[in-house]
Amino acid sequence: MSAEKRVVSGVQRKSDRDNIALRPRRLDDMLGQDRVRENLSILIEAATARSEPIDHVLFYGPPGLGKTSLAYVIANEVAGDIRVTAGPAIERAGDLAAILTHLKKGDILFIDEVHRLGKAVEEILYPAMEDFVLDIVIGKGPAAKSLRLNLPRFTVIGATTRLALLAAPLRDRFGATFRLDFYAEADMQKIVWRAARLLDVEINAEGAREIARRARGTPRVGLRLLRRVRDYAEARADGVITMAATQAALGLMEIDELGLDDIDRRILRIIIENYGGGPVGLDTIAAAISEDSATIMDVYEPYLIQLGFIDRTPRGRTCTRHAYAHLGLPIPEVAADDETQPTLL
Ligand code: ADP
Numbered sequence: 001m002s003a004e005k006r007v008v009s010g011v012q013r014k015s016d017r018d019n020i021a022l023r024p025r026r027l028d029d030m031l032g033q034d035r036v037r038e039n040l041s042i043l044i045e046a047a048t049a050r051s052e053p054i055d056h057v058l059f060y061g062p063p064g065l066g067k068t069s070l071a072y073v074i075a076n077e078v079a080g081d082i083r084v085t086a087g088p089a090i091e092r093a094g095d096l097a098a099i100l101t102h103l104k105k106g107d108i109l110f111i112d113e114v115h116r117l118g119k120a121v122e123e124i125l126y127p128a129m130e131d132f133v134l135d136i137v138i139g140k141g142p143a144a145k146s147l148r149l150n151l152p153r154f155t156v157i158g159a160t161t162r163l164a165l166l167a168a169p170l171r172d173r174f175g176a177t178f179r180l181d182f183y184a185e186a187d188m189q190k191i192v193w194r195a196a197r198l199l200d201v202e203i204n205a206e207g208a209r210e211i212a213r214r215a216r217g218t219p220r221v222g223l224r225l226l227r228r229v230r231d232y233a234e235a236r237a238d239g240v241i242t243m244a245a246t247q248a249a250l251g252l253m254e255i256d257e258l259g260l261d262d263i264d265r266r267i268l269r270i271i272i273e274n275y276g277g278g279p280v281g282l283d284t285i286a287a288a289i290s291e292d293s294a295t296i297m298d299v300y301e302p303y304l305i306q307l308g309f310i311d312r313t314p315r316g317r318t319c320t321r322h323a324y325a326h327l328g329l330p331i332p333e334v335a336a337d338d339e340t341q342p343t344l345l
Pocket of ligand 1: 023033063065069159220
């Protein structure tokens, strides 16, 4: 099963598209991420007071935590138009030039997966971000002429799941960089509650808490679970999302009480049962579950690390005793001088 098809994956799927209606519009509608919101509101207020567009902003963190939503929120707050694109969608330097020449002062250019921009495209983006100029070359060979166009002052908002893959010169051109973390359960509960209200779904407090508990601290997953439980409640119960309906619906989908699904459990089992708890290389795990390493790193692993089930060590991944306990497996005795599994000590 690919990452996109998993119910508990933070990666966007087609069925998530009507989430757009649920997207927060103002900074105050965004729940959680308090530190990021506070910093953004300062950035926006200060720039507005100076009648200047805000500095370029970079968001990074696992999928589904609100990077795109924040870009829309910022555009709303500064009353700019937003142009949305993604690293892989801008294939040639000319594609970016076309986008840049259509921007107006104060507009937002949102580039998702900004780490996947090509080299030639990045070369155009650097002077555009730094000096608001676009250098274009007309013609070829000795007759080629270079032309410099001035661009209006605009704001690039970049989003990435992999900060480490971002070229250093590009990273440096963002005036503000924010990391988005998994949401606390109380914030997830509010998000689920708010979405249920907007979707006109009846839900009680225990139902919202149970969905929040299993949503992996990820709003996109929470909203998806909400929809699946609503289906269950409508088809098999009285339409109200309760704790019992949530447990039954998510039990059928094999999503456990921490929000782990079959693939998460397989990753843990491979490390524990095939490699004695690790360390084991990412590529080996990837081959064993037929996924690519990048997907494991971006999508599966962050939450398992956040739960304290997996440790990243220089020699590979290890499972901690919490993972053994969660799977109901006996926790192995580890010699005090065994450095391969420090977390078991
Ligand atoms: P990302 O760009 O990080 O993958 P998105 O911004 O697309 O994530 O968010 C995924 C979904 O979660 C959106 O549909 C949005 O409605 C919802 N969402 C994200 N963050 C919040 C939040 N803080 N409050 C309420 N809803 C949120």
